[in-house]
Amino acid sequence: MPLLDPFAPPMENELPWTSLFSSWACGLASRLNLAWLPEDFLAHNAIKIGDEIESPLKSYDPPSVGVARERPGEPPEQRPAWDVPAPRWSVPRIRGDHVEVHVHDRDQRWACHAAVVAFVTPTNKETLQQRRAFLARCAAHLYEGASLVVIDIITQYPVCIYNDLLSLLAAEDLPRLPSGTRLFAAVFRPVSRGDRRKVFDPDERLEMDVWLEPVTVGTALPTLPLRLIYDLYAPVEFEATYQEVLRGHRLL
Helix, strand or coil: CCCCCCCCCCHHHHCCHHHHHHHHHHHHHHHHHHHHCCCCEEEEEEEECCCCCCHHHCCCCCCCCCCCCCCCCCCCCCCCCCCCCCCCCCCCCCCCCEEEEEEEECCCCCCCCCEEEEECCHHHHHCHHHHHHHHHHHHHHHHCCCEEEEEECCCCCCCCHHHHHHHHCCCCCCCCCCCCCCCEEEEEEEEEECCCCCCCCCCCEEEEEEEEEECCCCCCCCEEEEEEECCEEEEEEHHHHHHHHHHHCCCC
């Protein structure tokens, strides 16, 4: 089934992008768990879309300083007086959406996620602040050592997230996508290369492997490699899982 434009009929009217991406992420996580991941790895979806009530961030009253709780049998803790200073500036901020699939290993060899699949959403591309928030999230995954797959099928905005991510990662030697290109699927794999027999290899190289596939409305979606650990991979089957979403919403 060729890729349909999510912002043009029939999908625009029958399958909102929020339903498309949430269903797609859930289906992809299930596909990885049932077909590809070893027993010691598990995938789950991580989805946050729309405005949420951020209760811990609410601020209505003048700031106060917390009081240490009393311990049974001990006198109350004495602390010097301290007032919260007024901030120098306040600037607008945003609530960022993310639609991701996280893969982690049950043996906790990784402190964080072993791998992440990130779906670009319309709000991730809408404004400069939103784009930078999405790119920062991608970079954080990579700097923690996670393998990262990014797919962008958002036709609404004439920006190229892939080129912006390369710039953020200071990957100046990698070729950029041509001007006007806005859709893509890519893999970024952090890797350390050297002599595995050595505890310390002075010639070890820290590198980033990159795979890039074109994505075009009207053509099939690619299958991309997702590194789990060392040289162990699982395929990310975008086309098969996309078709399952369309079938589940009676569009196929």
